[in-house]
Amino acid sequence: MxxxxxxxxxxxxxxxxxxxxxxxxxxxxxxxxxxxxxxxxxxxxxxxxxxxxxxxxxxxxxxxxxxxxxxxxxxxxxxxxxxxxxxxxxxxxxxxxxxxxxxxxxxxxxxxxxxxxxxxxxxxxxxxxxxxxxxxxxxxxxxxxxxxxxxxxxxxxxxFPDFIPGSLFVLDVDAASEPTRFEFRDELSTMMFSLRLDNMLIVACLLDNAMIKDAMKRVWQEIEPRQLQPIQAAEFSARVFYAGYLLNVIPDYLLRPVKLQDDHLVMDTLIDDVTNVIFNPWQNSSYAKLLATMWTRWGITQADILRDPQEPMSMLFSPEGEFIQFPQIPGQEK
Incomplete structure (x- = not known):
């Protein structure tokens, strides 16, 4: 070679x-x-x-x-x-x-x-x-x-002919109410990585062949064009990080054979066991625990999030599935 x-x-x-x-x-x-x-x-x-x-x-x-x-x-x-x-x-x-x-x-x-x-x-x-x-x-x-x-x-x-190795989300955050210049979070075991830079939040799972992005397609279509409040961006981040925990497959990557005249490599991907369930079942209690860590600065606890165990608190969507334009943060009601 x-x-x-x-x-x-x-x-x-x-x-x-x-x-x-x-x-x-x-x-x-x-x-x-x-x-x-x-x-x-x-x-x-x-x-x-x-x-x-x-x-x-x-x-x-x-x-x-x-x-x-x-x-x-x-x-x-x-x-x-x-x-x-x-x-x-x-x-x-x-x-x-x-x-x-x-x-x-x-x-x-x-x-x-x-x-x-x-x-x-x-x-x-x-x-x-x-x-x-x-x-x-x-x-x-x-x-x-x-x-x-x-x-x-x-x-x-x-x-990479027909895939991107990760899921990448770039969110618009309203930084006026809570200016945060920089925040970084990573999770080695789930390959998650996020960066907050002023009014932008980048959230990524670096090894899922965009399966998380695909699974969250409907939510992302609703969110991508909007500007989120910081508490909403934190919730979106929690959803992506939690999806990383639930991901049950590890993509593998194989090089195509290289010919003498080639000037680049071509990488193909496969999922080891196609019979595997891609995501483990969602559990509200585990998700609420993670969300509570993302919402610490607003003083919202896991118990608050699970007031209704079937329907965890959301600042992004109403129980009917409508996007919440101006979320009311508990304890900060006007």
Missing amino acids: QQHLSIFDPFEGMRFGNHICFLCGTHVTAEEQTPVFPAWLMKEYAFAHEPLRLLDQSVVTYQDLKIPCCHNCQTNHLQPLEDKVQQALSQGIAGMRALDEKLLYQWMGKMFYGTLITELIKEQNPLVQPEHAVSEQPKMLMKFQAFFRVLQSLRVPME
């Missing part, structure tokens, strides 16, 4: 370390690093010095979060992507929605993967003993390996 079309798989033999480029596997010096969250984004949204808690409960600042990256990958692959995203973001929500979905996927994926391999590199330190070591969970590693295969599209020209 031509050199520039060869794929790196760090999960074979768990090749993670501070001297291995995260993207191509070449040896790097201690100085060759790239920030997980791009410098321009930290500057624009002023979160470089904000604290971030890792799985082993250690706390770092966002600017401390760096991963090994060779000069070639940084210059020829990551920087051009950052330039495109920065340009799109300068045009607000319309710009981000117009951005090629594959580029948005790669951008979110790189930040997600950066936080993940920070954890994996730390786990190799015998003094660090996280409660749930990622490297000791075969099913999780299988997911991450599949995800990294498609993330190689950052470096290797790659086509």
Whole structure:
């Protein structure tokens, strides 16, 4: 296979370390690093010095979060992507929605993967003993390996002919009432990742072949053209994150055989067991527990959400299914 079309798989033999480029596997010096969250984004949204808690409960600042990256990958692959995203973001929500979905996927994926391999590199330190070591969970590693295969599209020209590996949602949030410049949430086990940037919320499941987006099609059609209140955006986010918990299949990705004249790879996808139920059954109590964590700042508890156990509280839709234009937040009634 031509050199520039060869794929790196760090999960074979768990090749993670501070001297291995995260993207191509070449040896790097201690100085060759790239920030997980791009410098321009930290500057624009002023979160470089904000604290971030890792799985082993250690706390770092966002600017401390760096991963090994060779000069070639940084210059020829990551920087051009950052330039495109920065340009799109300068045009607000319309710009981000117009951005090629594959580029948005790669951008979110790189930040997600950066936080993940920070954890994996730390786990190799015998003094660090996280409660749930990622490297000791075969099913999780299988997911991450599949995800990294498609993330190689950052470096290797790659086509996904009839799918996008994730579900991506870009929401318009009314930031006037509650200005929030930056918020970040991820969930390693379900491959969920969300970013709030001023009046925009991007929510993504990075390994579902857009099955969540497909399952939420009717809700998304109603929500996409609207501007949501922050409490509504948080609820939508909870619905997507909960769908990630319920997802019961792991997509796998296979390269088509490469011919001599090929200048790019083509990746096909399959779901291992087609007899599997795609989503486990929805449970109001589990969903309400997750929603309560998203609604903490409004003081709404799980008990409030489940006043009617059959119909959890919603700020998005009335019991009749109508979109709520101006939701009445409990305890804040005028």
